[in-house]
Amino acid sequence: MTRVNDQHTRLSSDLRSALQIIDGDIVQAVQALKETKPDPLPDLERRLMNLIKELGHYKRVHDKRDSEDFEYPFRRGERQVNDVFKAIFPDLTPPLAKSQTKTPMLLNINTQSHFETFALGPYQFPRLLNGLWQLSSSSWGSGSDKRQEEELIRLVQSGFTAADMADHYGDAELVYANFRNRLSPSVRSQVLAATKWCVFTPLTQPLTSLFVLEKVKERYRRLGGRVELLQFDWYDYSCKDYLNILVELVRLTAIYPNLVSTIGLCNFDSEHTVEVCEYLIAKTGSVGIVSNQVQFSLIDSRPLQLMVNVCAKYGLKLLTYGSLCGGLLSAKWLGKAAPDIYSETLQLTPSQRKYHDMIMSWGTWQDFQSLLYELSAIADEHRVTLTNIATRWILQQPSVGALIVGTRLGVSNHVDDNLATFGFTLNAWDLDRIEALALGISRGKTRRLFSKLGDCGTEYRNEN
Incomplete structure (x- = not known):
């Protein structure tokens, strides 16, 4: 279920969990495909291209919502599909969805701990x-x-x-x-x-x-x-x-x-x-x-x-x-x-x-x-x-x-x-x-x- 608040879509925890599961399933399905070592045939190229395009379309729709309540749920799947495409078709460029550049992270390692x-x-x-x-x-x-x-x-x-x-x-x-x-x-x-x-x-x-x-x-x-x-x-x-x-x-x-x-x-x-x-x-x-x-x-x-x-x-x-x-x-x-x-x-x-x-x-x-x-x-x-x-x-x-x-x-x-x-x-x-x-x-x-x-x-x- 979803509920609307100030014209932004807010997702229930159940729906969030379901989307995370779908994201994980995309990762595993594409990994299984990769491990079969498939031949780089045109039909496989077309299917992977279509999947990448669909994920890219969803990403663009998500970005237009500008909702802090809901992070893009298929980032792992998108990353995995693009990587497998590169592995199977190294001479082709996948239609990468326009992605936001993540800012560098500033963090320190606790050097005072008793970590062995x-x-x-x-x-x-x-x-x-x-x-x-x-x-x-x-x-x-x-x-x-x-x-x-x-x-x-x-x-x-x-x-x-x-x-x-x-x-x-x-x-x-x-x-x-x-x-x-x-x-x-x-x-x-x-x-x-x-x-x-x-x-x-x-x-x-x-x-x-x-x-x-x-x-x-x-x-x-x-x-x-x-x-x-x-x-x-x-x-x-x-x-x-x-x-x-x-x-x-x-x-x-x-x-x-x-x-x-x-x-x-x-x-x-x-x-x-x-x-x-x-x-x-x-x-x-x-x-x-x-x-x-x-x-x-x-x-x-x-x-x-x-x-x-x-x-x-x-x-x-x-x-x-x-x-x-x-x-x-x-x-x-x-x-x-x-x-x-x-x-x-x-x-x-x-x-x-x-x-x-x-x-x-x-x-x-x-x-x-x-x-x-x-x-x-x-x-x-x-x-x-x-x-x-x-x-x-x-x-x-x-x-x-x-x-x-x-x-x-x-x-x-x-x-x-x-x-x-x-x-x-x-x-x-x-x-x-x-x-x-x-x-x-x-x-x-x-x-x-x-x-x-x-x-x-x-x-x-x-x-x-």
């Missing part, structure tokens, strides 16, 4: 990264462009100055680029981007230096500037092309440091991380890579079996995801019965369904409740939250550089709660109590999960 950082290549990264995986699906909710920008401002001002994203996380790179490139040069240089090049299927082009360079340029273009950390994910270890790709990527960091600065791995297991490091040493004279991103939590502690020692040997840092099991490792689930993961009323997120399966591989729901109760008791002793304890445990593990915290931009925020993670450390007694339940006696739970699922990232490989 660590060295990754030439940069000091924060030990909590903003994870933008949630932008890959509308299942986590859809925030407007304005709300997302407001949340990024608050995050950066609080010290959360780096974000993790990927080429397939919806419009994550575009959202971050739009924000970062409006910052003053002195602040922008401190706001870091970690993105990914993920190869999930066989290459369809010859592997050449130019091919690798073009893939890196695509990430640079989407981010509107330098990629501080490019993480490489590969689908099949039996195809050894990944070794030479990584050689080319490492060489690019030396040739074009303002294009891409450092290279990391994503979801590589211990055996193949060693293989990569030794191959790079043989071909380039140094390890070259700086990190590996893996799943690591009190539930999935497989990195403790082999990976942490591999990282220590080669000087790599672990960037961890899934460390709060999609929010299941929180007080919200303390004392709750095991959920029906496909319930229409409960509506678990895709991450929660995934990590519920991981919990069931690790132990029983009662085992999980026992762990939550112990974490809650320790949290009370430190006057923090249960999630702070689960986060702190990860940060105190060997070779861990940072934990990636899923950030539902424009939907919800936990800035103050996450900052509390840096106000304390877990002592030996805390660690013993936690690990007795999470890892099991003599790390029995860790070993059983490793035996059942394999090493880090094995569950994502084709051979499994």
Whole structure:
């Protein structure tokens, strides 16, 4: 419904939410189109042109209303459609809607906080990264462009100055680029981007230096500037092309440091991380890579079996995801019965369904409740939250550089709660109590999960 006030249209919250959902759906639909790698045929060109024109028409109608009550609702969708058009038809110019130039943002980063950082290549990264995986699906909710920008401002001002994203996380790179490139040069240089090049299927082009360079340029273009950390994910270890790709990527960091600065791995297991490091040493004279991103939590502690020692040997840092099991490792689930993961009323997120399966591989729901109760008791002793304890445990593990915290931009925020993670450390007694339940006696739970699922990232490989 709408209501009229002083000749301006004011929208109900329900209609605003509906328009935000439509905007998010445009982003996801166009992303899905992009991932099919369609041929640049005239019919597709015409359809995308028409969509861009329709969005442009709506933008012009919106601007004529001159209503402060109602921001343009399709900014994310418009940005995504134009970007995909450029990717599919690089030699054509889309009929861009006339856009207003946003003014530069003036903000300061709180350098007086106790936010922990660590060295990754030439940069000091924060030990909590903003994870933008949630932008890959509308299942986590859809925030407007304005709300997302407001949340990024608050995050950066609080010290959360780096974000993790990927080429397939919806419009994550575009959202971050739009924000970062409006910052003053002195602040922008401190706001870091970690993105990914993920190869999930066989290459369809010859592997050449130019091919690798073009893939890196695509990430640079989407981010509107330098990629501080490019993480490489590969689908099949039996195809050894990944070794030479990584050689080319490492060489690019030396040739074009303002294009891409450092290279990391994503979801590589211990055996193949060693293989990569030794191959790079043989071909380039140094390890070259700086990190590996893996799943690591009190539930999935497989990195403790082999990976942490591999990282220590080669000087790599672990960037961890899934460390709060999609929010299941929180007080919200303390004392709750095991959920029906496909319930229409409960509506678990895709991450929660995934990590519920991981919990069931690790132990029983009662085992999980026992762990939550112990974490809650320790949290009370430190006057923090249960999630702070689960986060702190990860940060105190060997070779861990940072934990990636899923950030539902424009939907919800936990800035103050996450900052509390840096106000304390877990002592030996805390660690013993936690690990007795999470890892099991003599790390029995860790070993059983490793035996059942394999090493880090094995569950994502084709051979499994």
